[in-house]
Amino acid sequence: MIVRILGEGQFDVADSELDRLNTLDAALEAAVAAGDEQAFGAALADLLAGVRTMGTAHAADTLDVSDVVLPHEGASLAEVRDLLDDDGLIPG
Amino acid sequence: MSIWKRMTLIFRSKANKALDRAEDPREVLDYSYQRQLELLSKVRRGVADVATSRKRVELQINQLEQQQGKLQQQAQKAIDVNREDLAREALTRKSGLAQQIADLKTQHANLQAEEEKLTLAQQRLQAKVEAFRTKKETIKATYTAAEAQTKINEALSGIGEEMGDVGMAIQRAEDKTATMQARAGAIDELLASGALDDVTAPGQGDDIARELDALSSQADVEAELAALKGGGAPQAIESSPAGEQILSEERAKGEEQA
Numbered sequence: 001m002i003v004r005i006l007g008e009g010q011f012d013v014a015d016s017e018l019d020r021l022n023t024l025d026a027a028l029e030a031a032v033a034a035g036d037e038q039a040f041g042a043a044l045a046d047l048l049a050g051v052r053t054m055g056t057a058h059a060a061d062t063l064d065v066s067d068v069v070l071p072h073e074g075a076s077l078a079e080v081r082d083l084l085d086d087d088g089l090i091p092g
Numbered sequence: 093m094s095i096w097k098r099m100t101l102i103f104r105s106k107a108n109k110a111l112d113r114a115e116d117p118r119e120v121l122d123y124s125y126q127r128q129l130e131l132l133s134k135v136r137r138g139v140a141d142v143a144t145s146r147k148r149v150e151l152q153i154n155q156l157e158q159q160q161g162k163l164q165q166q167a168q169k170a171i172d173v174n175r176e177d178l179a180r181e182a183l184t185r186k187s188g189l190a191q192q193i194a195d196l197k198t199q200h201a202n203l204q205a206e207e208e209k210l211t212l213a214q215q216r217l218q219a220k221v222e223a224f225r226t227k228k229e230t231i232k233a234t235y236t237a238a239e240a241q242t243k244i245n246e247a248l249s250g251i252g253e254e255m256g257d258v259g260m261a262i263q264r265a266e267d268k269t270a271t272m273q274a275r276a277g278a279i280d281e282l283l284a285s286g287a288l289d290d291v292t293a294p295g296q297g298d299d300i301a302r303e304l305d306a307l308s309s310q311a312d313v314e315a316e317l318a319a320l321k322g323g324g325a326p327q328a329i330e331s332s333p334a335g336e337q338i339l340s341e342e343r344a345k346g347e348e349q350a
Contacts, residue, residue, distance in 0.1 A: 004253065007261045009210060052173040055095050060219035061225060063250025072264070083260075084098050 002058055003051050004066035007073065021068075024050050029074030032077065040077045048073055118235060124248055128191050128221045131255055135214040138262045140212060145269050145276065146203040153196045154278050160189050173307050182300050185216045192279070198270050206265050213261045220254045 001018065003011045024047040031040035048070060058064065071080045071088070163186040170178035226246045231240060 002259065006257050007213065007264070008255075009212075057246075059198045060216050061223045063220065063223055063247050065099065065246070066253060069102075069253070071099070072261070085100070 001068065001083055002064055002066045002067040003055060003070065005048055005051060005070045005072065006075075007050065009060070010058035010066055012057040012065070013051060017054045020050060021047070032080070035077065037077050040080075041074075044075060044085070046067060052054050104233060112202070118232055118244075119238070120248065121231065123242060125221075125225060125228060128217075128224060128251060128255065131258060132214070132217055132221060135210060135217060135258055135262060138265050139207060139210045139214060140205045142203055142269055145272055146200060146207060148276050149196055149200045149203060149272070152276060152283075153193055153200065155283060156189050156193050160186050163189070165172070166215065166304065169304055170300070171221050173311075175303070175307070178300050178303055199275065202268065203272065206268055210265050217254055217258045220251055224251045254317070264278055282318070 001013050002015050002016050003021075005011065024043070027043040028040065028047055031043045051070065071083070121244065146239040163182045167182040168178070168185070169181060224247060227243075231243050
């Protein structure tokens with residue numbers, strides 16, 4: 001599985017880690033739903049740190065599409081909402 | 093839907109949009125390659141812009157640190173002539189500068205981190221663009237309409253994702269640099285207005301320096317008078333170490349009076 005962290009590039013993460021990734025992602029979801037900036041920052045930092053330790057850098061000279069794209073380190077709740085709002089994919 | 097799933101979809105849809113516009117799918121390859129080269133030079137400019145801002149902040153830190161040093165000297169000089177009030181004023185100004193320097197150092201660290209991030213982004217994009225160029229030529233050489241669409245789609249999606257990522261990284265860097273440039277501009281204005289450097293320019297509108305100058309010329313006159321009366325010790329006026337001696341004599345006098 002290829003995971004892109006925006007601003008950092010792509011990582012290869014073993015499919016077996018998907019459960020751990022989903023657990024971390026659930027925390028992020030909850031923080032977004034609650035509009036809790038602090039919890040969001042912490043959850044995002046955890047998720048990105050997880051990807052960095054679980055994964056290895058994907059070869060740069062490939063044109064492979066990522067399976068997962070994650071916000072950049074230090075992104076705020078508003079920034080992530082903007083990213084998603086741009087294309088009107090976020091409901092409400 | 094989870095955040096990452098939505099983001100992933102956004103990046104895919106962006107890459108696919110580019111493909112819909114071309115009648116001959118091969119044209120879109122060349123078009124996309126042009127855009128990649130443009131983006132690459134934009135990243136290079138971005139790196140250069142951030143470096144310029146970083147150097148500007150470095151320069152400001154140096155200037156403020158020099159002024160700190162001068163204020164320290166003024167405080168010492170004021171103490172030497174027994175003017176604690178002037179010394180206090182100089183030290184107060186010095187501590188005001190310390191806060192500004194600390195703030196600038198934080199900005200400097202941020203800019204440096206931003207510069208490193210952009211440089212890495214540039215290297216990643218460079219590698220992908222090179223991979224795309226090779227793939228583009230292969231696809232064009234072996235073009236058959238049936239296969240082309242899928243292969244082109246793959247190549248475009250792969251590069252489109254990187255381009256979207258790098259594009260946003262440049263935007264973030266530009267936003268950060270703009271904020272810092274505004275603050276750096278404010279400090280430059282402050283320096284130009286003399287609010288900061290007047291304090292240290294000798295004999296130029298700075299109240300501390302003016303008072304200290306007045307005190308030392310007073311001391312010079314006293315020393316000369318003493319020399320005339322005594323008819324000797326002319327070396328006390330000529331050399332600068334002797335000037336310090338005069339100042340300490342002056343201080344001794346002040347202490348006697350007190």
